[in-house]
Amino acid sequence: MRAAVVRTFGGPEAVELVESELPRPGARQVRIKTAGAALNPVDLGVRAGFFGGAGKQIGLGWDVAGTVDAVGVASAWEVGDEVVALHEGLVKPLGAHAEYVVVGTDAVAKAPATVDAVHAATLPLNALTAVQALDLLELAPGQTLLVTGAAGAVGGFAVQLAARRGVSVTGLAREGDEEFVRSLGAAEFTTTGAAGAFDAVLDTAVLGEAALEWVRDGGTYAGVQPGAHPESVRGVRTTSVAVAADGARLAELAALVDEGVLTLRVAETYPLDAASKAHARLEEGGVRGRLVLVP
Template sequence: MRAVTYDSYASDDSRLKVGDVPDPKVGPGQVLIEVRAAGVNPVDWKVMAGGLDGMMDAVFPVIPGWDVAGVVRALGPDTPEFAVGDEVMSYARKDVVGAGTFAQYVAVSADDVAHKPRSFGWNEAGGLPLAGMTAQRALDRLEIGQGDVLLVHAAAGGVGGFAVQIGRDRGARVIGTASERNHDYLRGLGAEPVAYGDGLQERVRELAPGGVTAVADCVGGQLDTTLAVLASGGRHVSTADPAADEHGGHWIWVRPDGAKLADLARLADRGALKSEVSGTFALEETGAAFDASRSGHTRGKLVITP
């Protein structure tokens, strides 16, 4: 099969190449997925730069990518949950960095796979798993519900956009930070937009004079603002800042879980969750996709389409 690989850690895209690699083996309880779309996430290029080397082993050459949507082409022994031809998706992170999703095929544990939302195209489904489940886990940890006032930092990004929608579905009032060019987009998702940058604390306090009851930081570096606008007894999490743990909050790290991903699929199919895709890239354009992700100005998701 054809796949994107890199043979050593690199802080730029110089080690990326596209070529033929062996097809994946399909073990017991696994699903072989023909990849139709694979979401690009900041963790992909951070892993390539060695950012998780202290946490996860890597087997080179590495195929990047942890998101996938595609068609089941083969099943390992004892995998009754799925059938050949099923349209599925997965947050396909494994215990070792190696056989990722920027390829024509990927083998994934059936426990980590869910059926694709009927209402989503391939690109929308390919961009959902990691970002959608990170938002889902963040709001689960915050115990968001009716009566909450939720502030989402970087609300127009991949994780933030899903957090806005999940929060609204759970009955919260949602305030979202974004550049002014994305304010109409946030209004369409159901959030009250505020511009980030100098004066953010004051702008949030104008909308929520008593403070917000919960904060989901989806970008990092927002701890001072978060603590300044939280109401007494408020809760906060960050998907990008471990320091949240030291200040009464939680650093969120999502786990592969097919059942939780299926919950998001049901949310999408009842019209409560949309997946914004702002760019698609061929395997040969992975470097350009990483550059776009590194810019930090992407609305919604970027997707690789093998």
């Protein structure tokens, strides 16, 4: 089995394609034959060594879509099921950027029926991050939310999910993204924040203290880098999401794709053996949608 890994930290050239033994699913696990695996910014951080693991082989990739091809005992899935899953973990010997992926049965959900596997592969990490961050904010219908990075992958899902909950969403992004952000359900659009103007901020653009200033006194700030949120000021509750695999929640999100609530965006696809090129492209910036590796 081929898999994309890093064994030394560095730039895109550090990504290696290695041959690995075909993994076998244990109890309450499934093996998925990969049809699509999205590349995310966290993969660049892992590759660069931001999360440690020096001296180890570290597998890349969190998102996978494909077909169940083997199951362990006590699995809720059957061979042939079309699924999506989150393969979480910053330092793991094999990730989702591989021809086959073994994950826990509770991390798996039925794939959306209305999109192909390449598009489905863009759902797990980013949509789960968005919905779990919104849960932390605990907003009621009618309250105001600013989503920074609203045209990005996590931000776009957050806008759609929050608007569906009846929250009044303002999307912050570049001028050229206004039409798109409004199409996601944002009631308002801005390229700059305003001090104390919102009940909450979901800071997917990782602006930190600058975004915190846009929350009203006693409001809430949520970041998307675990533990890296700014300290509380003016009674603002600050927190950050540490995304967790949740097959039941992922199934709800997949259903929202089929209902037309969530929009899946693929910018480009790359063969698995061009993983380093995909890393280089993501590092350049300006990508709208996800880059997806196709074994």
